[in-house]
Amino acid sequence: MRPRKIIIDTDPGQDDAVAILLALASPAELEVLGITAVAGNVPLPLTQKNARIVCELAGKPDTLVFAGCEAPLARKLVTAEHVHGKTGLDGPALADPTMPLQGPHAVDFIVETLRRQPAGSVTLCPLGPLTNIATALTRAPEIAPRIQEIVLMGGAYFEVGNITPAAEFNIYVDPEAADIVFKSGVPLTVMPLDVTHKALTTRPRIEAFRRLGTEPGRMVAEWTDFFERFDMAKYGSLGAPLHDPCVIAYLLRPELFSGRRINVVVETQGSFTLGMTVADWWGVSRRAPNAQFMGDLDADGYFALLTERIGRL
Ligand code: RIB
Ligand code: CA
Numbered sequence: 126m127r128p129r130k131i132i133i134d135t136d137p138g139q140d141d142a143v144a145i146l147l148a149l150a151s152p153a154e155l156e157v158l159g160i161t162a163v164a165g166n167v168p169l170p171l172t173q174k175n176a177r178i179v180c181e182l183a184g185k186p187d188t189l190v191f192a193g194c195e196a197p198l199a200r201k202l203v204t205a206e207h208v209h210g211k212t213g214l215d216g217p218a219l220a221d222p223t224m225p226l227q228g229p230h231a232v233d234f235i236v237e238t239l240r241r242q243p244a245g246s247v248t249l250c251p252l253g254p255l256t257n258i259a260t261a262l263t264r265a266p267e268i269a270p271r272i273q274e275i276v277l278m279g280g281a282y283f284e285v286g287n288i289t290p291a292a293e294f295n296i297y298v299d300p301e302a303a304d305i306v307f308k309s310g311v312p313l314t315v316m317p318l319d320v321t322h323k324a325l326t327t328r329p330r331i332e333a334f335r336r337l338g339t340e341p342g343r344m345v346a347e348w349t350d351f352f353e354r355f356d357m358a359k360y361g362s363l364g365a366p367l368h369d370p371c372v373i374a375y376l377l378r379p380e381l382f383s384g385r386r387i388n389v390v391v392e393t394q395g396s397f398t399l400g401m402t403v404a405d406w407w408g409v410s411r412r413a414p415n416a417q418f419m420g421d422l423d424a425d426g427y428f429a430l431l432t433e434r435i436g437r438l
Contacts, residue, residue: 131376132159132250133373134162138165139348141253141369143345144372146179146345147370147431147435151373158247160180161191162190162191164256165253166204169193178220191230192231193232198259217343232261235249251277251306255299255302262306276376278368284317286400293402296400296401315384316382319420321371330432367431371427378426380423381422381430387408
């Protein structure tokens with residue numbers, strides 16, 4: 126079976142970094158056509174640099190990395206240094222990358238790749254605010270039917286928000302972009318906080334990464350060590366939710382996840398609910414379903430996959 130072609134759109138972010146490592150460790154199943162950086166957890170100059178650091182850590186310096194949008198479509202950028210640290214990859218000390226950043230803008234890369242690749246053969250994997258994806262869809266509407274699927278991390282329903290009481294960070298940063306993506310008609314699979322909050326980096330799971338005895342394993346352990354302090358203090362949980370690798374794990378082992386095909390709309394006007402994903406889990410709105418909205422996962426299976434694959438790097 127030929128590997129599935131994907132573009133990872135990302136705002137690294139320790140959890141984005143683990144997702145990128147998982148994808149690059151799985152070449153038999155996934156062909157990473159490119160990685161497109163977007164402003165989110167930290168500003169764009171850092172997210173594009175961090176994406177390259179992670180590719181070099183994976184031993185894949187030939188990966189194509191592009192810089193994309195540096196601000197949301199219609200709002201000021203909100204970042205999350207309080208979670209990810211000033212660099213976005215706080216935890217271990219990291220050398221600057223030596224691999225190049227590609228010249229074209231990330232949005233141009235997304236549009237041209239979708240125009241050039243056979244229709245229905247490329248999956249988009251957004252792990253941050255949806256600014257790049259929405260800009261591509263707006264600039265070149267003809268690409269929408271050419272996208273095989275969008276599998277994204279974002280939103281929340283039963284878990285409510287993590288950046289406001291109502292909204293999850295990726296959607297909240299650029300609700301207008303999220304609204305465009307959720308209305309695009311592209312097949313959509315969503316990994317909300319409802320599922321990622323069940324993927325906690327408990328101590329045994331972090332130690333399993335460290336016991337790999339490899340540089341990637343050590344880095345993942347140190348990133349998750351750093352990353353978890355915020356969530357544990359906030360939720361009193363036994364670890365932090367490892368959000369973004371859920372997107373890549375779904376592509377590798379979809380059976381680890383369960384959810385429902387429902388209607389999801391994005392609030393773009395609310396004073397208190399801006400960026401909320403209004404997920405019609407009980408089908409009361411009669412609005413047409415537009416997303417496979419995940420609600421549960423096999424957490425042990427997820428971390429076993431992560432540890433085994435990162436152990437291959
Ligand atoms: O709310 C969690 C999401 O916001 C994750 O993608 C994390 O990396 C941040 O981008
Ligand atoms: Ca992210």
